[in-house]
Amino acid sequence: MGWVGEKFRSFINNRWLVFVAAMWVQSVAGIGYLFGSISPVIKTSLNYNQKQIARLGIAKDLGDSVGFLAGTLCEFLPLWAALFVGALQNFVGYGWVWLIITGRAPPLPLWAMCILIFVGTNGETYFNTAALVSCVQNFPKSRGPVVGILKGFAGLGGAILTQIYAVIHSPDHASLIFMVAVGPAMVVIALMFIIRPVAGHRQVRASDGLCFSFIYSVCLILAAYLMGVMLVEDLIDLNHSIVVIFTLGLFVLLVIPVVIPIVLSIFMPKDSSEAVPLLPERHKAETSYSVHDEVIFSEMEDEKSSDVDLLPSSERQKRIAQLQVKLAQAAAEGAVRLKRRRGPRRGEDFTLTQALIKADFWLIFFSLLLGSGSGLTVIDNLGQMSQSLGYDNTHIFVSLISIWNFLGRVGGGYFSEMVVRDYAYPRPVAMAVAQVIMAVGHVFFAFGWPGDMYIGTLLIGLGYGAHWAIVPATASELFGLKKFGALYNFLTLANPAGSLVFSGIIASGIYDREAERQRHVNTGSHGFGLLTLNGGEEPLKCEGTICFFLTSMIMSGFCVIAVVLSMILVRRTKVVYANLYGRTRT
Numbered sequence: 001m002g003w004v005g006e007k008f009r010s011f012i013n014n015r016w017l018v019f020v021a022a023m024w025v026q027s028v029a030g031i032g033y034l035f036g037s038i039s040p041v042i043k044t045s046l047n048y049n050q051k052q053i054a055r056l057g058i059a060k061d062l063g064d065s066v067g068f069l070a071g072t073l074c075e076f077l078p079l080w081a082a083l084f085v086g087a088l089q090n091f092v093g094y095g096w097v098w099l100i101i102t103g104r105a106p107p108l109p110l111w112a113m114c115i116l117i118f119v120g121t122n123g124e125t126y127f128n129t130a131a132l133v134s135c136v137q138n139f140p141k142s143r144g145p146v147v148g149i150l151k152g153f154a155g156l157g158g159a160i161l162t163q164i165y166a167v168i169h170s171p172d173h174a175s176l177i178f179m180v181a182v183g184p185a186m187v188v189i190a191l192m193f194i195i196r197p198v199a200g201h202r203q204v205r206a207s208d209g210l211c212f213s214f215i216y217s218v219c220l221i222l223a224a225y226l227m228g229v230m231l232v233e234d235l236i237d238l239n240h241s242i243v244v245i246f247t248l249g250l251f252v253l254l255v256i257p258v259v260i261p262i263v264l265s266i267f268m269p270k271d272s273s274e275a276v277p278l279l280p281e282r283h284k285a286e287t288s289y290s291v292h293d294e295v296i297f298s299e300m301e302d303e304k305s306s307d308v309d310l311l312p313s314s315e316r317q318k319r320i321a322q323l324q325v326k327l328a329q330a331a332a333e334g335a336v337r338l339k340r341r342r343g344p345r346r347g348e349d350f351t352l353t354q355a356l357i358k359a360d361f362w363l364i365f366f367s368l369l370l371g372s373g374s375g376l377t378v379i380d381n382l383g384q385m386s387q388s389l390g391y392d393n394t395h396i397f398v399s400l401i402s403i404w405n406f407l408g409r410v411g412g413g414y415f416s417e418m419v420v421r422d423y424a425y426p427r428p429v430a431m432a433v434a435q436v437i438m439a440v441g442h443v444f445f446a447f448g449w450p451g452d453m454y455i456g457t458l459l460i461g462l463g464y465g466a467h468w469a470i471v472p473a474t475a476s477e478l479f480g481l482k483k484f485g486a487l488y489n490f491l492t493l494a495n496p497a498g499s500l501v502f503s504g505i506i507a508s509g510i511y512d513r514e515a516e517r518q519r520h521v522n523t524g525s526h527g528f529g530l531l532t533l534n535g536g537e538e539p540l541k542c543e544g545t546i547c548f549f550l551t552s553m554i555m556s557g558f559c560v561i562a563v564v565l566s567m568i569l570v571r572r573t574k575v576v577y578a579n580l581y582g583r584t585r586t
Contacts, residue, residue: 010265013198015138016211017261019146021194022131023153025083027254028184029127030157031090031120032064033405034176036382036398037162041173042113045101050384050515052110054508057380059114060121061496061503063093067125071485079130083192086126087185093120094181101174120181125492127188128154129485130195132472136481137197141204143476144420144427145212148413148469152219155405155465159226160250162399166233167240167247211260219410222253227403234396346576349480355487360478363569364428365494368471370562371435373498374442374555375464378456380503381548384511385445386453388547401457408434408465416470420477424581426573427477431470432566438463439559446552448545463559477580478573502558507551515542 011017035057043053073082093116099105100113108116131150139146161183165176229246232238344350346360355361378385379401383394391397416430441459444452475487 014261026153033158059118061499063118063121065492067489070125070129080192086123087188090123091185098177144417151468152409158402159399349482352486367565369494370558377502401461404461405465408462412466413469426570434463434466442552442556
């Protein structure tokens with residue numbers, strides 16, 4: 001029993017188990033991405049127009065992004081308490097919406113429906129914050145891959161829940177809202193005591209690289225499997241038993257990563273847990289560097305000549321290293337008195353207030369607003385976009401964009417990590433690449449070229465997802481981990497801000513205006529006017545590429561502006577990344 005108890009404690013306290021559990025929580029934390037599937041049901045049941053649906057979408061985006069309370073609870077309360085609050089909010093918010101849609105509860109005015117959608121989706125912020133805080137602390141040296149994988153599973157949540165919904169096989173589309181209310185709450189409550197910091201920096205092993213490679217392989221197989229299943233289910237009328245088998249295969253792929261903590265805890269000898277000896281000493285040395293050498297770095301920034309930054313990378317780092325040595329020796333001999341600075345420099349720990357007065361922070365924010373905001377507009381309006389282009393099954397595109405969103409997050413974390421680790425180049429350059437991809441995707445939607453929905457969802461999903469792997473890692477590098485929760489939750493406000501402009505004003509206004517024009521043409525009447533709700537009238541529908549042509553072109557232009565902002569940030573942070581990662585290159 002002693003051996004079994006020891007192995008069980010090792011398994012429960014293994015940081016890879018926490019990581020895998022966080023992946024499972026994140027896989028149900030993407031309920032906001034299902035809005036494109038549930039919005040047509042809400043629109044039909046409550047007789048809403050597109051502007052009213054857009055307002056619900058903005059409420060959803062706000063709920064998905066306003067996480068200050070979640071960050072506060074995660075800082076002062078155990079993470080399980082924050083997860084429980086999030087599960088409760090999710091259940092109450094979407095559960096009440098389901099009661100209204102099915103006629104089991106009296107209808108509420110639009111503002112009250114917005115509150116319910118906000119409350120239900122806001123539960124995601126607790127899931128995201130708890131998962132990220134625990135795993136970033138457990139894997140402090142692997143922030144890019146960890147953030148990318150966790151945010152990737154959140155993006156994949158729409159496809160996972162859609163596949164599970166296919167098993168229910170209900171002709172009542174409102175049952176999808178019921179599953180959104182109940183499913184995530186059950187999963188989170190079951191796992192909430194596992195998601196926690198477990199002193200992961202003491203569990204570093206030589207096999208960590210292999211473990212991450214295994215996780216990446218599972219992610220790629222899972223995405224390919226889901227895409228294949230979705231396409232087969234869309235093109236072929238399958239027997240329900242086959243759908244159940246496909247869903248069981250999905251569950252098997254989701255469970256496979258738990259093999260890592262099992263093998264590490266049970267089959268690895270105890271000595272292997274100390275595969276990286278002298279870790280405390282190395283950690284202490286790194287801490288010493290962060291306190292003393294970063295001050296030397298700050299002094300060096302004032303002392304070096306302006307032409308140093310123009311030198312080739314190898315020569316520049318050589319000059320900087322020589323200058324640092326001289327400054328350190330001079331400081332030790334008393335020849336130089338290091339200045340006390342009023343605030344931290346980039347690469348050190350910032351508070352939110354300190355970050356808000358930095359131009360780099362606002363460059364990240366507005367680049368994210370333009371890039372991810374335009375992508376979120378597509379996600380929120382995907383149901384109407386596919387219907388306007390003549391597609392009946394909108395669920396397939398919601399699932400596909402979730403899969404590409406997932407791969408964008410996983411790939412964005414991996415690619416941006418290669419950029420900084422192998423080349424010591426600023427991570428935001430990967431964000432600029434993602435925004436170029438999105439600009440092309442919006443053009444595909446605008447012109448309605450063959451395969452537009454398939455190619456458009458591919459490009460928008462990849463680009464949008466990459467933002468949410470790159471931005472958190474960038475913020476942690478430039479502004480530190482001490483107040484990471486507050487910094488991250490402020491940056492997420494860029495999502496609803498972009499959605500408010502792109503979806504709430506531009507997309508919905510153009511859609512309703514064109515739908516009204518088409519109604520007048522079809523009925524033989526003339527003139528234009530504001531859309532009003534009449535009790536017996538069907539909601540307005542717009543058909544053809546004209547419905548989203550202008551919107552897509554505007555968003556493509558905004559993505560180009562976002563590329564410019566990202567490249568300005570790259571230019572401003574070259575020296576910071578060279579000093580953060582240049583020393584570790586071989």
